[in-house]
Amino acid sequence: MNKCTDEEQIFDLIEKNKAILSEKQVACALSMLWQFQKQKISLLKNVECIRNHPQFLTLHNLATTKMEFMNDNTLVNVLYIIQQFGFEAHDPLVEALVTEAWRRLERFDINMLSKFSSCLADQHLCFSPLMGKIADIVNRNLETIQDLRCLSVLMVSISSLISQRFQEQLVNKAEQLFDTIDSSQVNTARRIVQFLRNIKYSYYPLLERCNKVFLSNVNHLDLDSISKILSLYHSLQFHSFEFTLMTKKRLTEMIPLFDHPASFVKLFVTLGPVAGPEEEKQLKSTIWLMSEELTGQQALAVMGAMEEMESRNSRLIKKIASILYKHLDNYKPVELLRITQALIFLHFQSKELFVKLRELLLSYLKVSVIPSEISLLVCALSMLPSPHLDEAKISQIEAVLPQCDLNDLNSFATSVLRCIQYDPMYRNNTPGKQLKLLQKLDHYGRQRLQKCSSLNLLWEEVKSLKGDWFADSLLEETVVILQRLMDEINYINVAGIASFISRTNYLSTSLLDRIASVVLQQNEKIHPFAILAIILPFSALNYDPPQRDEFFGTCLQHLNSYLSILDPLKLVFLGYSLATREYFSEDLLKAIFNIRFLAKLDSQLEHFECILDKRKKPIPYGSHNTTLGKLPKIRSELNTQIAGSRLPPGAEKIALEFLDSRAFCRNIPHLKGKSAMKKRHLEILGYHVIQIPHFEWNSMALSTKNARMDYLRERIFGEGKSSS
Structure with missing residues (x-):
């Protein structure tokens, strides 16, 4: 049998010798x-043809009758191969093999256990009692496991069933074993990232080590691997500028290589959102040419990518x-929501499509x-x-x-508020x-919040919430509960809590002080990539915070060795964030700022001046020569006049800025960092800055024109009320 060179030779042997084949020979044939099949390129594989061959059915029946004589290794391998040929979980042989494997489970070695768990996962049995038994075996034997490849398979398979404590143990074990794997083991690294995605844990130290494996093998990664890795990174909100840059180059080189819709759609979806103008043009022109061959799922993937690309190619949008x-009749509810979101975002209009x-x-x-x-159907x-909610809905x-x-x-x-806003009725x-x-x-929102007895439970509920309803109805109560549970803030969740505060614009000094305290006490456990999120609020x-200099200094010291690999945009944003707090790092200044920085920044500011x-x-x-944004020279000292400006003796420049609600924290009239920094920079440029808060300008006291004129005279000229 080992001398056979194709499937037909194997089938001939089976037909002639089926009466005498042993369980080992059956397994060998499979x-x-x-x-x-594995040796063929995807387009030439004929799995269905092989599966339907009469002699494959013979093999199938022989495997069923000889199953009990198979050793553990053979048993699991036969199950794996049978599933690769497309046999479903309800197939009698698959059921029998799973049952027999369950009976032998305790004696499986780590390799067999991992392979068997993968078979169960392929059958969508991740929540089954059998998978729970495997998780228990892994838990009991974790200390003795030394094979990270096998462990990574098990980690992915059991990830849906295990406790947070067990999750952390697996992460620690993977970290311990990582140096034992060869740098070429891309699949092991990918499974570790997949495990982290499954448990929703962006553990940067392990992600960074996996990323190094991907970078060292980037020239050998195929489209499928790149697509999976980038998708996992996106889910974990992990950004590797170097990996994105290198894979973008590699994906761009692939554009002329794919002429089959399935492959090209995957390339379009993966490369499109990061492509430059020329690459984007190539992608769109090619997808247009093969658009008639697209399946429903492929068209959905393309439309989703175009939404992410913010495409304005109306011709292609209309075609897709x-x-x-x-x-449309074949899509699931969640897919109909995705279609609706994409079409609305891309400003597509079609009465016929929307009616259907x-x-x-x-x-x-x-x-x-x-x-x-x-909820997703109502959302769509x-x-x-003209959305409408009738009594039945x-x-x-x-x-x-x-x-x-x-x-x-x-x-x-959000859906109800949208209906109220846009329904003509x-x-x-x-x-x-x-x-x-x-x-x-x-009522139910507050009730749900009050049931959260731990920070982890609360965080799972609120971490992705956004929109007016949450901000208006539940945000304040959420912050109160966060304050009550803030002793549970630690190095694992501190960046997430900080991001939540930034996103909601809610100033809670006690929460921010706690975040600063966690950073100072646990900074060695916080990954540098999390620092920007922590600084942002x-x-x-x-x-x-009370220990301001120590806090910012610790953050910068922790991040310094990573400055060279940070995404350039994040590096600039980091410098900007620190500048709003008047904290300047020499290394950052050298990397980002130069002597013309303030003038360039000033040219982008929007304000009224006189x-x-x-x-x-x-x-x-027109009677003076100074034009804002076109300053010939500036000095570095604070509160100095602009060199080269020609103001009459005793004159001063006034910058008047109206501050709307976005310039203040949501819960109190506390000026936010951006507006405070703008004021400082204008003062550096020689302006006397007058900021007019919206809550003063729109108050009852300034409800008349005369009152507003008096207010402006007082603020600008220092004069009292007008005599008229």
Whole structure:
């Protein structure tokens, strides 16, 4: 049998010798058939043809009858190969092999256990009692496991079942064993990243080590590998500028190599969002040429990529939309939501398509009982033109509210508010049923928050929440609970909590002080890549913790050795964030700033300016030579005049800025970092800065024109009320 050179020779042997084949020979035949398939390029594989061959059925039956005589290794290998040929979990042989393997489970070595767990995962049995048994075996034997390749397979397979403590143990074990693997083991590194994605843990030390493996093998990575790695990185919000740059170059080289829709769509989806103008043009022209060959799923993937690319190619959008329309009946609810979101984002209009979309969404909604599915269906309906929530839909939403998590509640609230805003029926007044629904959403949202007894539970609920409803109804209570649980903030979750504060613009000094304290106490455990997220709320909200210099100094010292590998945009943003707090690092200054920095920054600022003479009277704009943003020279000292400006003796330059609500923290009238820094920079450039807060300008005290004029005279000229 080992001398056979193709499948037909193996099948001939089976036909002639089926009565005398042993279990080892059956396993050998299956193994060789699979090896022949693996040696072929994807387009030439004929798995279905082999599976349907009469002699393959003979092998299938022989494997069933001889299964109990197989050793452990043979048993698991046969299961693996049978599944590779497309046999489902309900196939009698697959069922029998799984049952027999379960019986022998405790005696499997680590290699067999990992392979068997992979087979179960392929059967979507990740939540089965059998997978739970495997997790228990791994837990009991973790200290003795020394093979990271096998462990990485097991980590991915059991990731859905294990506790947080066990997750951390596996992460630590993987970190310990990482140096034992060869730098070429891309698949092992990829599985580790996949495990981290599965448990939603962006553990930077391990991600960074995996990234080094990918970088050292980037020239050998195929499209499929690059696509998977970038997708995992995206899910984990892990950014490797070097990997993105190198894979972009490699993917660009692949553009002329693929002429089959399946491969080219994957290239389009992977390269499109990071492609330059020329590459993007090539991608779009090629996908247009093969658009008629696209399947429904491929068209959906292309439309999603175009949304991410913010494409404005109306011709291609219309073409892909027409393909989506043809396959619309075949999409699942979540896919219909993705289609709706993409079409709306890309400003596509088609009454016919939107009518059919609405019909399908309503048909799914009519029979759905799962809260998350109902929320996404309602969300999609609310995005379509002239959205409307009738009593039946409102009742359906109300029925599932007790089962909803905060994400579902937030989705419902956003959809209801969108309907109220855009439904023509609600233009003049908001019906009572919609208001009552919003009140119920508030009630269940607060109830859900109050049930969070630990920071981890609370964080899982709120980390991705955004939108007006959450900010207006639940944010304050969320912050109160965060403050109550803030002793649980540690090196693992500190960056996430900091990002939440930045995103919500809610100034809580106690939370920020706790974050600073965690950084000072646990900085060795915090990865440098997390530092920017930690610094951001202090910058954005214009707040210094009690140990300001020590805090910022520790952050910068921790990050210094990584400055050379940071994404350039992040490096600039880091410098900007620190500058808002008037904290300047020499290394950062050398890398980012130069003597013209303030002048360049000033040219991008939006404000109104005027010049007053020594009697506080405005000087006509054309009578002086200083033009904002075109300054001939600046000095580095603070509060100095611009060199080369020609102001009359005793005159001063006034910069008047109106501050809207975005310039202040959400919960208190505390000026945020950007506006505070703008004021400092204008003062450096020689301006007397007058900032007018929106809550003063729009107050009842300034409700008349005369009151506003008096207010401006007082602020600008230092004068009292007008005599008129």
